[in-house]
Structures are given as C-alpha cells and as structure tokens.
Amino acid sequence: MSTPPRLAVIHTGGTIASRPSPDGRGLTPQQAPSVPGLDGVQVHDVQPFSLPSPHMTPAHMGQLAALIETLAPDHDGIVVTHGTDTLEETAFALHLTLNVPVPVVLTGSMRHAEEVSWDGPANLLDAAHVALHPSSRERGPLVVIGGDIFDARTVTKIHTTAVDAFGGYPGPIGRIDREGRTPRLHYFARPEPRATYRPAHLNARVEILYAYAGWTGEGYAEAAQRADGLVIAALGTGNLPAELLPLIRATDKPVIIATRTHAGPVLPVYGYAGGGATLVEAGAIPASFLNAHKARLLLLILLGQGLTREQIRAVFERDEF
Ligand SMILES: NC(=O)C[C@H](N)C(=O)O
Structure with a gap:
C-alpha cells in the first residue's frame, strides 16, 4: 500500500482565521481553519502564531522560514495561511531565503467564516492541491487565491475587499480548478532557477x-x-x-x-x-x-x-x- 501524501499547514492568522470578536470591536484572528475534503492526505496543522497580517514583521518571516525548513523533510507540500494585507511580503521574503525541495503555497481569505461569501475553505483546498502537485516543485513559494497561482516576485494585493484580491503584472503563472472533486492544475511556464540568500539577521532598518x-x-x-x-x-x-x-x-x-x-x-x-x-x-x-x-x-x-x-x-x- 502506498503511503498517503503528507501536507503541513502552517497557520499564521489573518481573515482566514478571523471572526467578529465577542466584544463587538470588529474582526480578529481567533480560530485556524481546517482543510476541507482532502481525502487520503495526512494533514499536520502547526500554528506558530496567530496575527492579523499588519502585525507581521521580518522577524516573524524569519521564524516562518525556519519552521518550513524543519517541516520540509517530512512533508510533500506545505501550505501557509496568512492575512492578505502583507501576504505578498511574507511570500517574497520566503522566496528570497527558502531553499526547500517541497512546494510552499501561501493563501488567505478576504471574507471571514461567518460571511455568506466565506472564501477560506476553497482557497485552502486549492492551496493544498497546488502544494501536493509535482509540477509545483522548483517554483519557489507560490500564492494561491481564487484559483489563480501567482509567483512571489510579482504577486500583489490589488483590491481591498474583492474576493479576487490578488493580481500583479504580468499576472498568474498557473490556474487550479476542479472537475467534480478532481483538481485540474495548469502552469503557463516552466520553473526558472532562482537565487536565495542566507542573511545573518533581518534587523536592518x-x-x-x-x-x-x-x-x-x-x-x-x-x-x-x-x-x-x-x-x-x-x-x-x-x-x-x-x-x-x-x-x-x-x-x-x-x-x-x-x-x-x-x-x-x-x-x-x-x-x-x-x-x-x-x-x-x-x-x-x-x-x-x-x-x-x-x-x-x-x-x-x-x-x-x-x-x-x-x-x-x-x-x-x-x-x-
Ligand atoms: N483579508 C485579510 O486577511 C486582511 C486582514 N486585515 C489581514 O491581513 O490580516
């Protein structure tokens, strides 16, 4: 019997983990979401911190990179859930510093779990499929939102409220859709080599x-x-x-x-x-x-x-x- 694919999901907060806070003061990260409908996959959830992404710092990004390096040898893919406001910064910091053989895919949501248009589960499932797909290797960290797959260098948040909140010139490098429950994934270009760096610190001003x-x-x-x-x-x-x-x-x-x-x-x-x-x-x-x-x-x-x-x-x- 073949061993099931192993997926690590690192939860860092953001709207994808948020709900209206009981004190009525607005949305706050409260509960990490779980990946829906991933049959036959071993999912390992990890939550190093739970932050609204405007509270992310380069130090958190460094912490995340170190965690991914620890998890990579025992997993076939890694998903990072993240607030969308600074998601592109974390994705790019990981792009510049991570050198792991397994795909790393960041995702988030624009609507919270109590809204009718809650986009967390679909984004999470898409990100999981992309992270476990062999064609996602050697591409550096990817961002998956609304079925579009973006490169960390070019992706940027382009809308404050729309569900399709990410874009950037020249646009997605791939697309994930589902035919029934079967994921259909296409990349529009081959992976390219990329430089990575090993900074001694991330404290420069x-x-x-x-x-x-x-x-x-x-x-x-x-x-x-x-x-x-x-x-x-x-x-x-x-x-x-x-x-x-x-x-x-x-x-x-x-x-x-x-x-x-x-x-x-x-x-x-x-x-x-x-x-x-x-x-x-x-x-x-x-x-x-x-x-x-x-x-x-x-x-x-x-x-x-x-x-x-x-x-x-x-x-x-x-x-x-
Ligand atoms: N949609 C979001 O995740 C926005 C939220 N303010 C965050 O970045 O944490």
Whole structure:
C-alpha cells in the first residue's frame, strides 16, 4: 500500500482565521481553519502564531522560514495561511531565503467564516492541491487565491475587499480548478532557477518614502540619517522632483528607486534633474520591476547578509531574485 501524501499547514492568522470578536470591536484572528475534503492526505496543522497580517514583521518571516525548513523533510507540500494585507511580503521574503525541495503555497481569505461569501475553505483546498502537485516543485513559494497561482516576485494585493484580491503584472503563472472533486492544475511556464540568500539577521532598518507631485524632499534627510537604506516609491519609470537629486547624491547608504506605478520596470531614461538617469548617476539603484515593499525586503535581506552598496546594486541590476 502506498503511503498517503503528507501536507503541513502552517497557520499564521489573518481573515482566514478571523471572526467578529465577542466584544463587538470588529474582526480578529481567533480560530485556524481546517482543510476541507482532502481525502487520503495526512494533514499536520502547526500554528506558530496567530496575527492579523499588519502585525507581521521580518522577524516573524524569519521564524516562518525556519519552521518550513524543519517541516520540509517530512512533508510533500506545505501550505501557509496568512492575512492578505502583507501576504505578498511574507511570500517574497520566503522566496528570497527558502531553499526547500517541497512546494510552499501561501493563501488567505478576504471574507471571514461567518460571511455568506466565506472564501477560506476553497482557497485552502486549492492551496493544498497546488502544494501536493509535482509540477509545483522548483517554483519557489507560490500564492494561491481564487484559483489563480501567482509567483512571489510579482504577486500583489490589488483590491481591498474583492474576493479576487490578488493580481500583479504580468499576472498568474498557473490556474487550479476542479472537475467534480478532481483538481485540474495548469502552469503557463516552466520553473526558472532562482537565487536565495542566507542573511545573518533581518534587523536592518530600511524605510520607504512615497513620491508625489510637489515633493521637495520632506522627511528624506531624517530617514536617510536613521535608516541603513532607503527605498523610494518614485514616479513613472523612476523619476523624482529636482529637489531630491542633491539629497540622493549626498547619501552614501543604498537608495533604491522603485515606482509607485503598478506595473513595469524602473528604467533610467530621463536626463532632467531628478530624472531616472540622473538619480542613477547620483548613486541610486533601480528596483527593476519590484514594488517598493518587495524592494525593501530584498534590501533588508542583502544588508543582513553584509553586502556593500555596489554588491547590492549588482543583485538588483542582474535581477538576482
Ligand atoms: N483579508 C485579510 O486577511 C486582511 C486582514 N486585515 C489581514 O491581513 O490580516
């Protein structure tokens, strides 16, 4: 007789574990959900903490990575339930640091267990099927919501309330549906090799500044003084008002230029003061296609690994993530 597949489900909180709190103060994580209808699978539930995802920190992400590494040798797949607000950050931190042979799939829900449109069970079952599927191997951590399968590098939350709350350019890398009870899973591309990192710590201070028309650098000097590195959610292809150029030139810590635009790369093409080409000439590092909060995690991890500004530049320039 063949041994049943072994699935670990790590519960971390979020709406998928939430209900209205008895004191009437709103939703809070209370009870981890169980995977519905997974016949013949050995499920091992683990709950390292139970947090609303706005309370997640890089330290929790590191704790989660260590737990996954411990569980991986004895399981065929791992599902992580997580609040959706910062799910993409945890997924990307795991993408950058985890090197385990079994699929790791993050999921959550947008509606809680007492709503008519409760999407937790279906997302959890989809995530379990994806995690146990052999074609999910070697793809890095995945995110499964509403039947769509996303890569941790590109996935982002795109809606505050809709059930299909996740997207990101260029979109899902696969799809899971069910024919009756049989899962039907398709990937649209083959797995790619990926760099992983082993930071000694996740304590670097990396702050994000958000650019806007008329910004003359308010908050920049203070942030540059106290942080180990900065990320700027800049404009368009990575441009800023002219006043930022001398401030960036005077900063010897890494300054990463991401974009507040929701899709597309940062490219140093404009040569006016504050244009992307002038920022790079002044020492800034383009974030490629990473959004600001993912660029922040990559910088935090590279700083934790002790890389210099030029080594950090090389990682971003070569898309080694
Ligand atoms: N849908 C959700 O999970 C949102 C919730 N605020 C969280 O991220 O914990």
